[in-house]
Amino acid sequence: MSKELIRLSNCVMSYDDEIVLDHIDLSIQDKEFLTLLGPSGCGKTTTLRIIGGFLTPTSGDVLFDGHRINDVPPHKRMVNTVFQRYALFPHLNVFENVAFGLRMGQTVVEQEGGSEIRRKVKIPEAEIHQRVMEMLEIVNLRGFEKRPVTALSGGQQQRVAIARALVNRPKVLLLDEPLGALDMRLRKDMQQELKRIQQEMEITFIYVTHDQEEALAMSDTVVVMDGGRIQQVGSPEDIYNEPRNAFVADFIGESNIIDGVMRADCVVEIFNRRFQCLDKGFEKDEPVDVVIRPEDVDIVSEAEGQLKGTVTSVTFKGVHYDTIVDFYGFKWLIQTTDFCPEGSRIGIKIDPDGFHVMKKSQYSGMFGDYSSYSEEYDEINDPTLLDEEEEDAADEE
Amino acid sequence: MKNKRSLFAIPYVVWMALFVVIPIVIMLVYSLTTAASDAGEGLHLTFENFTGMFDYVTVFGRSFWLAIIATVVCLLIGYPVSYLMAKEGPGFQRVAMALIMLPMWINFLLRTYAWMSILENNGLLNQLFQKIGLISLYNHITGSDVEYFQMIRTPGAVVLGMVYNYLPFMILPIYSVLCKMDNSLIEAAQDLGAGAGEVFRRVTLPLSLPGVLSGVTMVFVPSVSTFAISRLLGGGTSMMLGDLIENQFLGGAYNPHLGAAISMVMMVIVLICMLVMNHFGEGEEQAVML
Incomplete structure (x- = not known):
């Protein structure tokens, strides 16, 4: 698992004045399942096409097994591709x-x-x-x-596309949103199937998706991208538990992201209250972003709560309730199996390991408030909307 | 809903019946009858018109032969042009399209007359050849003594006229198929190890066959039945089916019954040609629809 197979070194891709990839450095190991994850237009497909040989980076190097392959045409690369719409x-x-x-x-x-x-x-x-x-x-x-x-x-065509790409025994298989056109159930099946094939054939998979769940479920390594830059590289657990900035925290899973101040090692202050946490290594009184995952919050009675707020909406999700709670004007999402009626006053408790503290970044203040939650959720759940966006992005390329 | 919409088709159906079906029936009747004998007692049923057809085998042969040559030449010129247009940027596309369409805005007869004055024995081309000394060079080499090259009134001139007039009908359908072709198919072929030649041979060409087929049809059918081109550029030396038929209806050999019979036979042969071709193209056609 430790041998490096592909390296992108300082890769820039720009069309006219528009920069699509902004100095990308990425190392891909042999036999790993690596996912490029990000919203449409983040540069993930461009990165894949550079590796496939369909695009030549404006500057920077692409190395394969130590050799520079910038100018090697696609038909001479030991890489095969499963295309977005199969292209059978x-x-x-x-x-x-x-x-x-x-x-x-x-x-x-x-x-x-x-x-x-x-x-x-x-x-x-x-x-x-x-x-x-x-x-x-x-x-x-x-x-x-x-x-x-x-x-x-659709599912059968998908399999043909995979078989066609694998029959040449490539060292690397590139997959460009291969499951995008399949329905939910088939997607889950194919995720398992792809993982099995990857392990059986022992080849490197580079997988592009905008679906964070898919990325977490299948990958050894997840590369989160936005705005033509790599935001974070790490294992699915790292990415979820230790997001590096507000963008990653928001894109992977649900997050409440709150402005805070680091008062000392393991002490963070939000809403003018100090909490125990496990994060160290910040300056004293450094402003930070604090991530609290919705499942790490316990609802208790108002009297016992570290923070107190009003429930503004409750949605039943099957396994849990999505409860939106207003704390001092900031809306949190809390996922809990306890039902709290709308309008009730509640308190919450958070364990020290429920806090994740991040340095301030360009993304600070852009994400993590759930005041417009329902609309956002509708958008996520409307597959046609996402597909259209993807197509637009592909057309632009 | 469906019934209401089908009302819109009625004008077309009426049109078809009046100007396509009924004329064909009339032609059929004509071709199976002969003019009344001297006694003047109406039409006689007969197969004479068809049995007498064998006198015109050479005309049939020439018509189909010249039409086939013209179609092949159109294909050889048209495919590369369409391919280039589909590959190049929109700038080239616009210019090329304008150049292809421009002649079509000029009257067909006018265009053909223009070719006459170009190909004439003392026409533009021969004058040019004389100026640059090509004719004297030819005379010098072959030891002959010609004053001009014979271009007009040859089968070659007829083919040229057909190619010139019908080339757009070959280019447009091929171009539109190539344009619509999913570029990811070509990328997929490259990805699987196909070089430029293989991509063309195994993907682009087979997928563009439906366009080629309709192009061939649209060039071949008018070519085989043309009469103006062969008369103006062929000058009577290479009579074609169109001329023959016209002669039976409007010319000196006035015999509409024979003309109708020749038309029927030509129609059937063309129909058979089209059926055979479409049979070969069927699989691809369906594939591209999807």
Whole structure:
């Protein structure tokens, strides 16, 4: 897990005056499942296309196995892509779609007089057949080989796209929002499936998505991007528990983000009250952003509470209630199994490990207040809205 | 809702019946009858018109042959142009489109007359050849003594006229198919290891076949039945089906029954050609729809 396979070094991508990628540095390890996560227009697809060879960075280097590959065209890279809308060849059936890469021949590297010579060699029909069938087996599409791809469902097309990209045994598989067009249930299944395939075939997956849940569920490493910059790189746990700034905290999961002041190591002050926390290493009296996850808040009676507020809305979510509570004009989201009726006065308690303190950043004050919660939630839950945005972003590129 | 909307189709249906179906029926009747004999007692049912058709095999052959050549030339010129237009930026697209469409705004006959004056024995081209000494060079090399190149009144001139007049009908459908093609398909092919040649051969070309098919149809059908081009540029040396038919209706050989019969046979042959072609293109066509 420790060998570096791909490195993006100081990569900048700009069209005219618009900077799409702003000095990206990223190291991708062999055999890892890495996810580029961010809202549309954050530069994640651009990053993927640079690795795939469809875009050349304006400046900076792309290294593959230590070699600079900026100018290597896509058909000569040991990288294959699962495209956003599959891009299956409509004039070929399932078998021929998967066999496409094999029919292009295999690159053989020969040592001759100290220099490497790459040659394309035709693969015998029997081997093509065997490898295609093997791939169809892996993606559970055995028996579909004669079907026209246009007669398949979305999920099946998705599998063909994966098989087609994997049949060449690439070192890296790039996936550009591959599950975006599938319904919820199929998505969950395919997430599992992709993870299984990745582990079975032991290749690096670089996965692009705007769905944070998907990113957390599948990845070894999550790269959170916004505005053409990498905001944070880390394991899903790190990203969730130790977000580096307000953007990451807000984008990954639900967060209440409150202005605070660090009074001493392990003492943070919010709403003019001091709380015990576990964070250290800040200046004395440094202004900070404090993240409190909705599930880390306990509701208690008003008298016992460290903070006191009024419930302004309650929504039943199945496992828990989403309760919006007004504390001194700042609306918090609290997720709890206890039902508190609207308008009731409550108190809350937060354990020291419920606080996460972050340095102030350009994102401070932009996120974390739930006064417009319901609208925001509608937006998140409206898939057509997201899809349209994505398409716009893709078109612009 | 559906019934109400179908009301809008009525004018078209009436139009079709009046000006397509009924004329075809009249033609059919004509082709199966012959003019009344001297006694003047109406029409006689006969197959004579069709059995007499064999006299015109050479005209049939020439018509189809020249139309095929014109179609192939149109395809060879039209495909690369369409491809370039689809690949290049919108600036090139606009200019190319204007150049292709511009001649179409000029009357068809006018355009063909213009070619006449260009190809004439003492026309523009021959004058140019004379000026630059091409003709004397030719005479010098071959030892002949010509004053001009014979261009007009040759089958070549007819093909040129067809290509010139019908090329846009080849370019436009191919261009529109290539334009609509999903660029990610090409990227996918590159991604899977296909170089530029392979991408074209295995993806672009097969997916553009529907456009090629409709282009071929739109060039071939008017080419095979043209009469103005062959008369003006062919000058009577290469009579084609169109001329033959026109002659039966309006010309000296007045015999509308035979003309109708020739028209029917030509229609059937063209129909068969189209059916065969569409059969080959069927799979792709459906695929592209999706």
